[in-house]
Structures are given as structure tokens and as C-alpha cells.
Amino acid sequence: MDAVADAHVGLPELGGRDSLREQVAEALRNALIGGKLRSGVVYSAPALAEEFGVSATPVREAMIDLVRDGLFETVRNRGFRVAPLSARDLAELTELRELVEVPAVVRLAGAIPEAARERLRALADETAAAAEIGDLLHFLDADRRLHTELLGLTGNRTLVRTVLDLRYRSRMYSPARPATKERLASSAAEHRDLVEALVAGHADRAREIMMRHLDHVRNA
Template structure:
């Protein structure tokens, strides 16, 4: 059973929240008033000699600490960098430099869950627990739970207390609403880019369009979903607006989730036809045929 509850920064349940304990803080002994008066009477070189003659207090010893804040001992007591520290030697050869590699299990699980969503393996309306999915992927429940929380933020699943995560049920109305929003955002941008971007820049996107054709021909919906979004991101990136690309890509991803009533929302023939519109759109953009571009762009989102 999935246990929902407060989570730590590492995604563990409330019982697994790290217990951060702070040690006792030692307060340095304060100088007496008479000592302060004597210190104030020392000036010039006498002050420097007096400061040098006083032994430095060790960290945490509880002994008197000098009043000069610019000394190395004072800086060390505050945890600041001092120039007396021994520098860390750099490796002589480039190959000797240690390479730190961090494999993101959470990221891999998130990608796998997104693929399962697009493929319909995670059925709308069904509840899945993190431990059960962890066994399926051969990992612990923690990275699965973290990935599911991200999908919940994206609207793909919803949390079911003490059970797990339910895949959101979506109908044709929601899909039509997403297509309308995407068209309101992307169509004006694409038409503006069609009038301002040089043909050579459009030609550079040819490999991405061809990748969507290959993915559609393979019939793999998850692969096509990735290549389809990559093509649209590359087109919108020409506008130079990173926030536009991020929002449009999020809407595009949501539109690729399966509908209620079947594991697949689009068949292979639909994918092939959609990919063909990418290449036709590029041909029109390179030819600077704005009439055809406008027609293809509007039909592309209408079909979506």
C-alpha cells in the first residue's frame, strides 16, 4: 500500500526525514572591563606588539579571543578563507583529473513513466503504488515516488492517500482545449517567424522533421512523441523566448497523454500524416510561400 505523507527533500516519507541535530555552541570568554580599558590605551606600534604577544586562542577552547577582526585567527574563527591555507594542488595531466558522474535514477524513472503513459501502459483511472512500480523497474520506491510527484505537478496523475497515484482520466474535450491553447500560442509565432527567419535557418531543421517521419513509420508512439516535441521546440526557439518554449512544450506533452477508452489515442496512420505535415511545412518555409505556411500551420493544430 502506498503511504502518502510529508516528504523530505529526498522524497522519503515522514518517518524517513533526516534528523538534523545541531551541536552545542561554545561562547568565547569575554574580556573584563579593566582589560578593555588597558587595550584602549595601547596605540600605534604598541597595539601591534601587544596583539602579536598575545597567544592565539584555539577554536572552541573557550579562551580569550583577540579583538582585532582582521587577524588570521579571527578570520579562521569565523570560518573565512585565510591566505595561510595550503593550496590544493591541481593534477598535472588532464587525464588525472577525477571525473564525477552522477546517474539520475529519478530522471530515468520519470522518463520511463512518461513513456508508459504515452504508450497506454499506465491506464487512465488506475491507481499505481510506488513500491509496485519500483519492483517493475528494479529500484526502490523512493525514486518512483519522486517521479510520480513530478507527474502530479504536470497534471498526469493525482495523489491517492494511502494508496498511490491515479492516472488522470482525460476526454476529447480536454484534448480539444489543449489544441486550442496551443494554436493561440504557436500559430502567431510561427507565422511571424515565417516572415522573418531566413530560408537557410529553416533548412537546418530538416533532420528533426525527418526524425519525426522515421518515428511515425516505426509505430512507436513514445518515440514519435519525443521527436514531435523536439521539432516544435526547435521551431519556437527561433523566436528567442525561452519561457514561450517551456510553456508550449508543457502543453504539447499534456496533449500526448492517452484518452479514456483505449491505450492509444492515435494510430500509426495518424502519426505518419502528422509527421508529413512537418516536412511539408519546412518545404513551404524554405520556399517562403506564406500562403501555404499559414494553411499548413492552422491545419496542423486543428488535426492535433
């Protein structure tokens, strides 16, 4: 039988903003890919709600959304547990990202609008700052926002949703190999290099960086 979580996970307190359901879902995704939610452990909506400082309803709704996304499984009359992810799952997700995400980003080479350049550079700097102090959750949040900004420049909303879902799923495997400051710093440096390659119109260089970025995930 699966263990039931009997200690705090270390989740942020929420409240006072719009769409608690979405906030909770995002926080749970970050906790998942940051290794705070463990495979084989059952988490109850009331216990998680207490940590978030909100009622159980938005937490339960968010968990149901994440079940639909395939990130969690429902345990009847007990709560929710992290859906298992195998090495084969990771390999298949990474292959899909290579087929979809890499060409989408590479096509942006030489086509980054002036207004977006400083936003992308600022986000790359934010990942570097988080890496320097080893703040994994802040790094992952800035990383997500940077890649969302990039993908959003394609103008294809379905592509954005698809790639972000693939990124979340593949990130689930990362706790098997805890991220060090060195690994985070390396990824942050790739963010900076990628932005500059795209701004300069260097498509081949951008493709090389993206493939190396995905190799980090594949070799987790």
C-alpha cells in the same frame, strides 16, 4: 475503487545517466501519451521503479512533479493515477495551442538559421522513420524534440515550457483513438512540409500546416 496495476506496463529500463528524476518523468509522460498508463488504474512508485531498474525515490519524486503538472493525481496510501481528461478539456487545450503555439511558429517563417535547418530536417525524417514501422513512442519522442527545437528558436523559454506542457496535456487524450501507421505517416509528412515552409519563408503555408496538425488532436 480504482484498480491497482498488477502487471508490467512495458517501461524502459533506466540508469547510468544524470538526473534520473527527469528521465523517469519523461518516460512516464511518453508512457502516458502512448497509452501504456491507463486512466482509473493506481500505479505505485515501487512497482514502476522495478520496471525502470532504479530505486523508488526518483520515481516518487517524478510522480510528484507530474502531479504538480496536473497529469497525475495522488491516491492516499496507494500510489498515483492518471488525471482524467474530458472532451471539453481537450477542446480548451487545443484552443490555447492555436492561440500560443501557431503564431509563435509562424513568426519563424523566413527566420530559420542555417545551422538549425538540417537539425529540423533530420528530426522530421526521424518521425517519418518511426511512423513507417509504427513505433509510437519513438515517433512521439522525435515529434517532441522537433517542436522543442522550433520553439527554442523563438528565444522565449517561458513560451517553450508553456507550449510543451499544453502538448503533453492534449496528448493524454490520444489513446482514445489509437494511432495507426497512416496517421503517424500523415503527421510526419506535415513535419517535413512545415520545416520547408518555414525555411522558404511561407508564413501562410506554415499556418495552414500547423492548424491541420492541431485538427488531428482536436478530432482524436
